[in-house]
Amino acid sequence: MPDTPFSLYIHIPFCRKKCSYCDFNTYAGLDGSFGPYTAALCRELAAPGAFRRRPPVSTIFIGGGTPTVLPIKQLADILAACRAAFDVLPQAEITSEANPGAVDEACLRDLLSFGVNRFSFGAQSFNEAELTMLGRIHAAADIGKTVAAARRAGAQNLNLDLIYGLPRQTLRAWRHTLLQAVALQPDHLSLYSLTLERGTALRAQVARGELPPPDTDLAADMYELAAEVLQVNGYAQYEISNWCKPGRACRHNLTYWRNLPYLGFGPGAHSFAEKTRWWNVRPVPTYINRLAALEARAHPRPAMAGSETIDIALEMGETMMLGLRLTAEGVSTADFETRFNRPVTDVFGPQIKKLKALGLLTEDSRRLKLTPAARLVGNLVFAEFLPGDM
Ligand code: SF4
Known part of the structure; x- marks a missing residue:
């Protein structure tokens, strides 16, 4: 087993x-499952995982x-199980998601004392009507209160998630949300364009005509507005949907975008290591039952539902697709050649030539990057690198 540090994702489905x-x-109303779930998660963390030697963990x-x-005791148990199962490096980035208005200073302080050193808050919007439409449980004022509580508790690395492209959202409302977010001086901002996912209440409301569908042209304008506002306020874009202050990129998500190994724990969690991607059973009760079965505990991947081998063509394509999301660093042609023992132009020469000619790809200091114009049509670029297109 190489000593490449891994990242761990821990899913809490409540x-x-x-x-x-x-x-x-994730589910509401399953409070009775918290205890059995935490026990199951700790058992999965302790499972052998098919490693001869466990890799160190960097995030x-x-x-x-x-x-x-x-309950805070269960979060402590989960982090202790991570440390018992893996060599968590002293400088590891440890993030916990939390929601404004649903977490207090004492809880944040406890999490920091367990080694958490980054919080990601689901702010989403500073507009009350939008928060109501999204079904959020917090009010706009809770966001600032939660950020202040985190700072009082000692947190020094904070992210806010925001959503744009909402039904009835105006550019003016979006600007207000951006400026309110920036005023709180988070270290990092993740901006997501709304998609109406199948099976969601919002999609049903749009289908019934109770809300207008999101306006994709307006969402593109919102993206461009965000890029301007954040740049002026000292945030550098480093990924299609992510901005940060200097040195505050999310190291955990960089693992995904650099196509490096990670292990996911909990129902539905995905893992990628040793040329294999695998994923866990998705229903919470099934997950708990799997981990409760004695024979499962000795299984290297006791909650696994399925897996696929990542052949070299797919790994090369995914390395391009994921790496090009990194707007600032892109894909290093030297790193590609070291990893795959082939120059990137040998593998993707025609695609690179075509995308450069279309003004969607640029090369700078041996790094391939999306052009600013390509950031809104990234999926068209990424599709060029899928193995079927090679
Ligand atoms: S969007 Fe809402 S329901 Fe979904 S994980 Fe976040 S807080 Fe939970």
């Missing part, structure tokens, strides 16, 4: 209330869901 746009594997991301709905 929320106080399901938001209207959310299709994540942990506790997401969901809303991790802080769990």
